[in-house]
Amino acid sequence: MARTPAMPKPTAAELDLLQALWPLGAATAKQVHEAMAVDKPAINYGTVLRLMQIMHGKGLLIRDESARSHVYAPAQAQDSLQTNLLKDLMQKAFAGSAKALVLAALRTGVSRAERAEIEKMLRDDQS
CATH class of the missing domain: 1.10.10.10 (Winged helix-like DNA-binding domain superfamily/Winged helix DNA-binding domain)
Structure with a gap:
């Protein structure tokens, strides 16, 4: 194929x-x-x-x-291209670990408002 x-x-x-x-x-x-x-x-x-x-x-x-x-x-929707670029970055720079990528992103200067939004999203996802 x-x-x-x-x-x-x-x-x-x-x-x-x-x-x-x-x-x-x-x-x-x-x-x-x-x-x-x-x-x-x-x-x-x-x-x-x-x-x-x-x-x-x-x-x-x-x-x-x-x-x-x-x-x-x-030729590609914004979210689709961003997802592909993120997957590529995760494989190349973080050995395929989404956790390592997220932790690195959180260490690089997330504002209080962004942190609160992320925490809310995580809580909502567990419901």
Whole structure:
């Protein structure tokens, strides 16, 4: 039986672009550039367009070419990609231990509000 090829792992710059694109759902390079420029005013439109073209080539984005301005969308939902990246990190950095990953995350500066939310989630899960 043939295995499905693994989805490529996005670079840090590609993740930044996906963070801007996920809320939009599908968008032109211009729309993504405008969304990214809110947090990174120095970002260049040409850089965004080129990155989106590269991401399309890697399979991270899908592209609708039916209109004059191509419309791009993430090839994978945010929660799905995050889950895959987390599993990969857990295997590589924590020897497959979810407990070790969670403990490391909790040691890196969880706010009181976040800690309370985590504790509530754990209590609710035991009910």
